[in-house]
Amino acid sequence: xSVAAAAPPRLKLRGITKRFPGTLAxxxxxxxxxxxxxxxxxxxxxxxxxxxxxxxxGLLAADAGEIRWDGKPVSIQSPNAARALGIAMVFxxxxxxxxxxxxxxxxxxxxxxxxxxALAPVIREVGDAYGLALDPERPVHTLSVGERQRIEVVRxxxxxxxxxxxxxxxxxxxxxxxxxxxxxxRRLRDAxxxxxxxxxxxxxIRELCDRATILRRGRVVATADPxxxxxxxxxxxxxxxxxxxxxxxxGPASAAVRLEARALTLPAMSPTGTGLxxxxxAVRAGEILGIAGVAGNGQGELLAALGGExxxxxxxxxxxxxxxxxxxxxxxxxxxxxxxxxxERVGHGSVGxxxxxDNVLLSGLRARVMGALGMLDRGATRRYAAEVVARxxxxxxxxxxxxxxxxxxxxxxxxxxxxxxxxxKVLVCGQPTWGVDAGAAAAVHQALFDLANQGxxxxxxxxxxxxxxxxADRIAVxxxxxxxxxxxxxxxxxxAVGLLMGGVHGExxxxxx
Amino acid sequence: MMDAAIxxxxxxxxxxxxxxxxxxxLGELVTEKSGVLNxxxxxxxxxxxxTAFAIAVVTGNLxxxxxxxxxxxxxxxxxxxxxxxxxxxxxxxCGLALTIFGIGLSALLGDSFVGIPLDGLPELxxxxxxxxxxxxxxxxxHDLLVYLGIAMVPxxxxxLTRTRWGLxxxxxxxxxxxxxxxxxxxxxxxxxAVAFGGAMAGIGGxxxxxxxxxxxxxxxxxxxxxxxLALVVFAAWRPWRLLLGAYLFGGVSILQLYAQGGALFDVPxxxxxxxxxxxTIVVLTVLSSRGVRALLAAPACLGKPFHAA
Numbered sequence: 001x002s003v004a005a006a007a008p009p010r011l012k013l014r015g016i017t018k019r020f021p022g023t024l025a026x027x028x029x030x031x032x033x034x035x036x037x038x039x040x041x042x043x044x045x046x047x048x049x050x051x052x053x054x055x056x057x058g059l060l061a062a063d064a065g066e067i068r069w070d071g072k073p074v075s076i077q078s079p080n081a082a083r084a085l086g087i088a089m090v091f092x093x094x095x096x097x098x099x100x101x102x103x104x105x106x107x108x109x110x111x112x113x114x115x116x117x118a119l120a121p122v123i124r125e126v127g128d129a130y131g132l133a134l135d136p137e138r139p140v141h142t143l144s145v146g147e148r149q150r151i152e153v154v155r156x157x158x159x160x161x162x163x164x165x166x167x168x169x170x171x172x173x174x175x176x177x178x179x180x181x182x183x184x185x186r187r188l189r190d191a192x193x194x195x196x197x198x199x200x201x202x203x204x205i206r207e208l209c210d211r212a213t214i215l216r217r218g219r220v221v222a223t224a225d226p227x228x229x230x231x232x233x234x235x236x237x238x239x240x241x242x243x244x245x246x247x248x249x250x251g252p253a254s255a256a257v258r259l260e261a262r263a264l265t266l267p268a269m270s271p272t273g274t275g276l277x278x279x280x281x282a283v284r285a286g287e288i289l290g291i292a293g294v295a296g297n298g299q300g301e302l303l304a305a306l307g308g309e310x311x312x313x314x315x316x317x318x319x320x321x322x323x324x325x326x327x328x329x330x331x332x333x334x335x336x337x338x339x340x341x342x343x344e345r346v347g348h349g350s351v352g353x354x355x356x357x358d359n360v361l362l363s364g365l366r367a368r369v370m371g372a373l374g375m376l377d378r379g380a381t382r383r384y385a386a387e388v389v390a391r392x393x394x395x396x397x398x399x400x401x402x403x404x405x406x407x408x409x410x411x412x413x414x415x416x417x418x419x420x421x422x423x424x425k426v427l428v429c430g431q432p433t434w435g436v437d438a439g440a441a442a443a444v445h446q447a448l449f450d451l452a453n454q455g456x457x458x459x460x461x462x463x464x465x466x467x468x469x470x471x472a473d474r475i476a477v478x479x480x481x482x483x484x485x486x487x488x489x490x491x492x493x494x495x496a497v498g499l500l501m502g503g504v505h506g507e508x509x510x511x512x513x
Numbered sequence: 514m515m516d517a518a519i520x521x522x523x524x525x526x527x528x529x530x531x532x533x534x535x536x537x538x539l540g541e542l543v544t545e546k547s548g549v550l551n552x553x554x555x556x557x558x559x560x561x562x563x564t565a566f567a568i569a570v571v572t573g574n575l576x577x578x579x580x581x582x583x584x585x586x587x588x589x590x591x592x593x594x595x596x597x598x599x600x601x602x603x604x605x606x607c608g609l610a611l612t613i614f615g616i617g618l619s620a621l622l623g624d625s626f627v628g629i630p631l632d633g634l635p636e637l638x639x640x641x642x643x644x645x646x647x648x649x650x651x652x653x654x655h656d657l658l659v660y661l662g663i664a665m666v667p668x669x670x671x672x673l674t675r676t677r678w679g680l681x682x683x684x685x686x687x688x689x690x691x692x693x694x695x696x697x698x699x700x701x702x703x704x705x706a707v708a709f710g711g712a713m714a715g716i717g718g719x720x721x722x723x724x725x726x727x728x729x730x731x732x733x734x735x736x737x738x739x740x741x742l743a744l745v746v747f748a749a750w751r752p753w754r755l756l757l758g759a760y761l762f763g764g765v766s767i768l769q770l771y772a773q774g775g776a777l778f779d780v781p782x783x784x785x786x787x788x789x790x791x792x793t794i795v796v797l798t799v800l801s802s803r804g805v806r807a808l809l810a811a812p813a814c815l816g817k818p819f820h821a822a
Contacts, residue, residue, distance in 0.1 A: 059694065079696035095691035097684050098813065107677070108684050109695055116680065 008071030010035045010163055010194045016065035018051055025051040027218040038195040040205040043215035049198045053165050057089045058082040088161035090152040096140050102151055103136035109155035126154050130184045145295050146177040163194045175498035182208050202231040216240055239438050255285035258457035259426045260319040266301050274298040279483040283457040290472025291461045292497050298481035299461050306428040307340030308333040339419035343430030349415045352404035357385045359403050360418050392417035409440035430461045465494050477501055521650035531763030533717040535662045537741035538755050539669050540713025547706035548686035548814035552608025553593055554714050555738025556615020561586040561715025563623040566722040566729040575634050579719045586715020587708045594707045598700050601818045626729045633727030658720045670752040686812035689819040699819050743793040749810035765789045
C-alpha cells in the first residue's frame, strides 16, 4: 500500500466542468484513482457520475479542467484514445449487438486486427481465468443479462486495462451474479488494475470499494473510506440529508381477491422475449405482490398481459374482482379500475414529445377530463396535470413541459400520480423506481403504500430485490416465463430469491465444445 | 433434343434477366446492413443505365460506359447520403424522392440518345466450355457482367461475415449507439455503404442499357429497382439467398415473356406482365407474416437516423 501511495495516481481529474443546456452536470470535479484500488463514484441519478466517466472515456469533452494519467497531463479525444491509454469501460446500458455472436462482439471492442476466429480460444481462456464462462459462438440475443455483462467484462479485460470503469454494473444481476462479479473485480485489483466503480447502492460500495468520492448535483461533496462509514452516513452525504423511510402499510386482512391470474399463458412478444407458461397468482385488497426476476424472463410479457397491451386466451385467465378481463383492451380494463404503469416510461407510459397536459389525457380521458358532447375539457386537463405535479412534487418547468424533458424519477412520479389520482382498484407497475434517485424513490414508495392502505391490490414487477423486500407483502419470482408460488416476504431472504431467479439455470452454459 | 435446346436457352435468359436484379439487390443489401434504407434503387438504376449508354455511345467503349454507370449510381447515392446522413432527413421520403428524381434526370440526359443503336457487351467465349451441349449454353454463353454479378455474391458474403470491415458495418447497422460508444465512425461508414449500394445499382442499370437490351428507353428499368428492394427482404439480408431469389424473380419475368409470346394461357398479356410484381407482393406478405423470426434478420437500426450526442 505504501508503494502504491508513493506512485503517481493512475488517474487524476482536476476542476472538470461540463455544462449542458440548463444544467451544470460537472462543477469543478476533482477525483484521484490510485493504482490497484477500487474507487467508488457515488451519487444519485443526475448527480453527474455518468457525465464524468464519459469525459474520462473520451465520449464527451469537458468544458474545463485537467486530466492527468500516471502523473502526465493527457487529452482524451475519443474512446480509441482512452483505450490506447489503458482505460476500459463496461457500460450501464450494454453496448452489445444482439444479432452478432459473443466473439464478434468482443472483436468489435478491441483495436487492431485480431480475427474473430482467433479470439474464440482467447475468450475461453480469460473466461476460465476469471470465472466468466462464455460460449464465443452464441448469438448475444440468446444470452441472459448476466451473461451479456460477462461479454462486456471479458471485452474490457482483453484490452488489458490499467483502469476499468464500471457504470452501475449490478443493477441487472442476481445476488449470486453480483458475488461472482465482485470476486472478479477483487482479483483484478490484486493484479494492480484500478477500478472506478459507479453505483448508488451503498451496501455494495461498503463491501467492495477501498475509497469513495461522493457527487451531489455535479459537485464533489466528500471523499470517504466507505468501510469506515455506515450506509446511513454515506446515504446522507449522497442526498444531502436523511432519507425518510416510507411507512409500511398495514398488510392484507382476509380481504377479497381483487386480481387473479389462472394459468396465464402467452407466447413471446419479441425475438429476445420469453413467453409466459401457466402463471397463477391472486392479490387481495390492500396487498402488494412483488414479482422478482432477471430481465428477459417474461417481465415484459407479464406486464403487457396484466395491463392489457395484449389480450390473453381464455378471457377468464385474468379476473378483476371476479370479472374476466383477459379479452379486454387497456381502455376497458381502466374503466373497470385497473391502472397500469408500464416499464417504459417514454413510449408506453407517456408520449415523450407531448406536454404533461396532453399526457394526463392518455389514461385519464374517461375518468377525469371528458367534457360535454365528447369534446375535451382543456381546463380540466390543465387542472389535472397541475394537481399531479403539486401532489407528487414533480420537478418540472411547468405543466406545458414535454414528458421527455423530465428526469426519470420525476416522470415516474408523474406517471404514478396520474394513475393514483384516478383511484384504481388494482395497480400494475413495472420497475417503479428504476433509475429514480433515493429521494424520489421514497416518495414513490410512500404513494404505493398509501394506495394499498386504501384497499387497492398492487402488483409490482421489479428487478430491485431491496425494493421488493421493502414494498411487498408476498414475493414470487419469474424465471423463464414461469412464476414461483408467491411466499410471504418475511419468510424469504435475498439468497433464497436469488436462487429462484437464476440459481439452477441462467448460470453457465456448457462452454466446452 | 430440340426441347432441350429451347430449355437451355430459356435458362440462359433467366440468368441474364436476373443479373440487373442481383447487382442492385446486393448493393442495397450492403446499404441496409449498415442501417440505411435507400428506397431510391429504381432511380439510381435509371441514372446508371442512361449514363452507361451515353458514355458507351460517345466513347465507343462499353466497359468505360459501365464504369460511368457505376459512378453515376454512386453519385446519386451520395446525394441521398447528404440528405439523410448529414442533414438527417427522413430516409423513406428521400428514397422515394430519389427515384422520382432519377426518372426525370435519366429522361433528360437520355433525350438525344433515344433510338441510337449500340452493339451490346459481347458474350465471352470461354475455350471449350461454351461448346459443351446444354451446360455451355446455360452457363457459359454470357457476357462479363453476368459473371461479375455472380462473383459479387461470395465476395459480398465473405466481406460481411469474414472481414473486420464487414463486422464493423454490420455492427453499425445493428446498434449505432453502441458502435459509436466503441469509437466507430457511424456516419462515414454509412456513407461508404450507401455509395457502394449506389454503384451496384448503377451497374445493374448499365447492364440493362449496354448488354441486356442495348439501347436507351425512358424508364427502361420497369420497376426492377423495386423488385431488388423486395429481394433483399426475401433473402433475409443473406447474399446467397439473394442469388436464389434473383433467379426466381428472373425466372418469373422470363416465364411471363414466353407466356405472352406463346399464348400459353388464355389471359390478357397485361395480367402476365404483372406476374413479377405480384410475386414480389406475395413474397413480402408471406415473409412479414413470419413475424418474430423475420424481425431478427433485419438490421436493428434499419432506417433509424443517427446523431452523435
